[in-house]
Amino acid sequence: xxxxxxxxxxxxxxxxxxxxxxxxxxxxxxxxxxxxxxxxxxxxxxxxxxxxxxxxxxxxxxxxxxxxxxxxxxxxxxxxxxxxxxxxxxxxxxxxxxxxxxxxxxxxxxxxxxxxxxxxxxxxxxxxxxxxxxxxxxxxxxxxxxxxxxxxxxxxxxxxxxxxxxxxxxxxxxxxxxxxxxxxxxxxxxxxxxxxxxxxxxxxxxxxxxxxxxxxxxxxxxxxxxxxxxxxxxxxxxxxxxxxxxxxxxxxxxxxxxxxxxxxxxxxxxxxxxxxxxxxxxxxxxxxxxxxxxxxxxxxxxxxxxxxxxxxxxxxxxxxxxxxxxxxxxxxxxxxxxxxxxxxxxxxxxxxxxxxxxxxxxxxxxxxxxxxxxxxxxxxxxxxxxxxxxxxxxxxxxxxxxxxxxxxxxxxxxxxxxxxxxxxxxxxxxxxxxxxxxxxxxxxxxxxxxxxxxxxxxxxxxxxxxxxxx
Amino acid sequence: xxxxxxxxxxxxxxxxxxxxxxxxxxxxxxxxxxxxxxxxxxxxxxxxxxxxxxxxxxxxxxxxxxxxxxxxxxxxxxxxxxxxxxxxxxxxxxxxxxxxxxxxxxxxxxxxxxxxxxxxxxxxxxxxxxxxxxxxxxxxxxxxxxxxxxxxxxxxxxxxxxxxxxxxxxxxxxxxxxxxxxxxxxxxxxxxxxxxxxxxxxxxxxxxxxxxxxxxxxxxxxxxxxxxxxxxxxxxxxxxxxxxxxxxxxxxxxxxxxxxxxxxxxxxxxxxxxxxxxxxxxxxxxxxxxxxxxxxxxxxxxxxxxxxxxxxxxxxxxxxxxxxxxxxxxxxxxxxxxxxxxx
Numbered sequence: 031x032x033x034x035x036x037x038x039x040x041x042x043x044x045x046x047x048x049x050x051x052x053x054x055x056x057x058x059x060x061x062x063x064x065x066x067x068x069x070x071x072x073x074x075x076x077x078x079x080x081x082x083x084x085x086x087x088x089x090x091x092x093x094x095x096x097x098x099x100x101x102x103x104x105x106x107x108x109x110x111x112x113x114x115x116x117x118x119x120x121x122x123x124x125x126x127x128x129x130x131x132x133x134x135x136x137x138x139x140x141x142x143x144x145x146x147x148x149x150x151x152x153x154x155x156x157x158x159x160x161x162x163x164x165x166x167x168x169x170x171x172x173x174x175x176x177x178x179x180x181x182x183x184x185x186x187x188x189x190x191x192x193x194x195x196x197x198x199x200x201x202x203x204x205x206x207x208x209x210x211x212x213x214x215x216x217x218x219x220x221x222x223x224x225x226x227x228x229x230x231x232x233x234x235x236x237x238x239x240x241x242x243x244x245x246x247x248x249x250x251x252x253x254x255x256x257x258x259x260x261x262x263x264x265x266x267x268x269x270x271x272x273x274x275x276x277x278x279x280x281x282x283x284x285x286x287x288x289x290x291x292x293x294x295x296x297x298x299x300x301x302x303x304x305x306x307x308x309x310x311x312x313x314x315x316x317x318x319x320x321x322x323x324x325x326x327x328x329x330x331x332x333x334x335x336x337x338x339x340x341x342x343x344x345x346x347x348x349x350x351x352x353x354x355x356x357x358x359x360x361x362x363x364x365x366x367x368x369x370x371x372x373x374x375x376x377x378x379x380x381x382x383x384x385x386x387x388x389x390x391x392x393x394x395x396x397x398x399x400x401x402x403x404x405x406x407x408x409x410x411x412x413x414x415x416x417x418x419x420x421x422x423x424x425x426x427x428x429x430x431x432x433x434x435x436x437x438x439x440x441x442x443x444x445x446x447x448x449x450x451x452x453x454x455x456x457x458x459x460x461x462x463x464x465x466x467x468x469x470x471x472x473x474x475x476x477x478x479x480x481x482x483x484x485x486x487x488x489x490x491x492x493x494x495x496x497x498x499x500x
Numbered sequence: 501x502x503x504x505x506x507x508x509x510x511x512x513x514x515x516x517x518x519x520x521x522x523x524x525x526x527x528x529x530x531x532x533x534x535x536x537x538x539x540x541x542x543x544x545x546x547x548x549x550x551x552x553x554x555x556x557x558x559x560x561x562x563x564x565x566x567x568x569x570x571x572x573x574x575x576x577x578x579x580x581x582x583x584x585x586x587x588x589x590x591x592x593x594x595x596x597x598x599x600x601x602x603x604x605x606x607x608x609x610x611x612x613x614x615x616x617x618x619x620x621x622x623x624x625x626x627x628x629x630x631x632x633x634x635x636x637x638x639x640x641x642x643x644x645x646x647x648x649x650x651x652x653x654x655x656x657x658x659x660x661x662x663x664x665x666x667x668x669x670x671x672x673x674x675x676x677x678x679x680x681x682x683x684x685x686x687x688x689x690x691x692x693x694x695x696x697x698x699x700x701x702x703x704x705x706x707x708x709x710x711x712x713x714x715x716x717x718x719x720x721x722x723x724x725x726x727x728x729x730x731x732x733x734x735x736x737x738x739x740x741x742x743x744x745x746x747x748x749x750x751x752x753x754x755x756x757x758x759x760x761x762x763x764x765x766x767x768x769x770x771x772x773x774x775x776x777x778x779x780x781x782x783x784x785x786x787x788x789x790x791x792x793x794x795x796x797x798x799x800x801x802x803x804x805x806x807x808x809x810x811x812x813x814x815x816x817x818x819x820x821x822x823x824x825x826x827x828x829x830x831x832x833x834x835x836x837x838x839x840x841x842x843x
Binding site: 036043046047050127131134135138148150152153216217218219220221222223225241245252253255256290414415437438439442456459462463465466467470471473474475477478479481482483485486487489490 | 511513514515516517518519521522523524525526527528529530531532533536537540541544578581582585589590591593594597649653656657660758801802807808809810811813815817822
């Protein structure tokens with residue numbers, strides 16, 4: 031059930047009405063929201079609700095046992111089991127085929143006829159997200175950031191809550207579970223925030239992302255050889271806009287929907303294309319994933335505390351695994367490696383040169399450079415294989431300036447998509463203030479007309495969100 | 501005058517809402533949509549699977565509202581906005597999405613498309629059979645998502661290095677012959693033919709066709725005798741239309757599917773198409789069962805490709821991976837090369 035569909039709208043209206051009708055009955059409310067979340071997940075494939083159930087049960091039981099012992103050895107053993115099981119589940123469903131195929135190809139290159147058995151394994155929607163939620167819960171309990179959940183429903187609700195279940199954001203247990211302790215206040219719903227996020231998200235997805243992919247990104251990435259350097263360059267810019275708008279739209283809508291139920295989700299995108307360094311980019315892009323990797327992988331590995339080379343190693347491992355998280359393919363690993371390598375180079379220069387005062391035109395150049403670096407890495411992320419990626423880059427470097435694809439519409443969509451990254455935060459605040467200043471009847475009218483207008487501008491058909499594949 | 505407090509207020513987040521306020525907003529939202537966008541809601545309702553309660557209820561609710569909306573011209577603002585946006589932005593709507601109000605109109609559209617093309621039919625003597633790098637074959641690839649990534653993509657990759665064939669691809673997700681009320685391939689092909697002179701067409705569609713449809717006011721459940729009869733007519737109308745301009749049509753059959761029920765439905769569809777295609781000397785059916793199936797013609801997720809046991813299908817058990825698409829592309833290109841003369 032995708033967000034921008036009539037089916038989801040109907041689902042939401044019914045769930046919203048019933049959940050608030052349950053009023054202060056917090057346990058009943060959480061049970062209800064968990065059940066509908068399972069229904070939401072089951073609408074993709076009911077078989078995987080069992081996987082979700084057992085992941086949640088496992089996390090709950092580990093949490094209980096962590097709470098029962100202070101012996102560090104036992105606690106470490108429990109956390110190791112839990113993390114290992116979650117990662118094994120993720121690895122099996124997502125990476126078995128990739129590793130076996132790669133290994134068999136490697137054996138074949140060595141003229142070894144033995145091969146590992148190939149299996150066709152269905153990939154459950156959202157597995158990368160709910161396994162990370164499971165790990166977040168047990169890690170936060172282990173680190174005593176939160177006590178073990180008294181009620182199983184809190185853990186099941188946290189892991190399955192439908193706005194973030196299939197494509198994030200990755201909400202930390204330590205941030206979400208305290209919110210489950212009491213029923214949200216019926217008079218404290220952040221309606222203006224929810225409304226502006228949902229409308230903004232729909233505009234980014236339905237208008238910008240869908241149109242740009244139809245008008246330039248898909249045709250050019252499919253067959254870059256048929257297009258000029260200018261077309262391919264703008265297709266890359268277009269993809270940078272598409273993936274940003276598509277992904278940030280989903281999480282904006284998820285945050286907005288969660289807000290309507292009285293729950294706070296973290297910000298997941300903070301204008302990433304205004305970054306003046308790769309490190310800054312990862313503080314602004316998919317913040318919930320990058321901070322998860324920082325806190326549960328980079329820092330446990332030693333972070334930047336073990337000397338220069340260990341820091342580079344830790345950066346490389348974190349970014350490689352970050353790339354692998356996105357998909358079972360070498361191009362994702364390479365994409366992650368490019369970012370890891372880039373961050374290592376940055377760190378080296380920062381250590382050598384130190385911090386310098388920021389000069390506006392130098393900042394501008396840095397932002398331009400980082401944006402183009404990120405666009406370069408997107409080529410590998412988007413292309414079906416390395417051959418197409420190199421062909422793409424080669425095509426851009428031919429400097430053939432014929433224009434067949436960059437229409438005014440394409441140019442404006444790219445400009446708007448990039449421009450969103452430079453709008454002052456006060457504009458968002460003003461929009462929320464404006465919406466909230468209107469009478470609820472007028473607000474309903476404004477929101478309805480905005481969404482009808484968005485629907486009228488979008489292409490026919492509903493394209494799924496990009497990050498569903500992860 | 502307290503400027504500091506004034507500035508603080510200006511930067512304050514707005515007051516939170518109560519559930520009652522949210523419910524009022526949602527109620528108005530629903531009402532406005534029903535008033536100004538009932539046509540859109542009716543379109544959504546009609547696109548549901550034919551013969552299901554969901555569709556019947558959805559149409560029963562939205563049709564009276566859509567009729568009332570149309571009678572009072574309340575759909576005018578949305579349509580004006582849509583048209584203005586499209587004309588200013590230069591973004592065109594595909595001909596296949598041309599609005600139709602009922603299936604009897606769809607039939608009329610189909611007949612109109614074929615008749616119009618018949619009038620501008622290319623005579624057999626003007627349909628070349630010989631091609632070279634100086635006189636290239638203009639090849640049209642059409643279909644549903646099966647003509648997209650995977651097969652369609654690999655056709656373009658292979659033909660990029662063939663100096664005697666120029667491919668042109670048009671595919672539309674979720675399309676087919678069963679639901680021309682969603683996307684009408686007849687109007688779309690007429691539009692594609694208007695500006696180009698193609699010599700041959702490769703067709704791959706059917707994954708979205710295993711569903712019931714309405715035909716002349718009657719609902720036909722998938723697989724019934726009535727359904728098969730109408731589907732055959734549509735396949736023939738499609739072939740008639742395609743052959744008004746091109747020398748040959750190559751129709752690629754469905755591969756084995758992972759899910760047994762779906763596999764059965766696709767085999768029925770392919771059987772119907774194959775029977776109709778093989779009646780015509782200008783049409784070639786390219787089966788993919790042997791290419792992508794196992795030794796018994798059943799679903800095979802892995803096949804030998806470039807000497808390695810490679811995944812040939814996507815995770816959904818329906819679409820092709822690039823390797824699978826390439827295996828099919830090789831068969832199709834071989835069929836094209838066999839049926840024409842290339843220097």
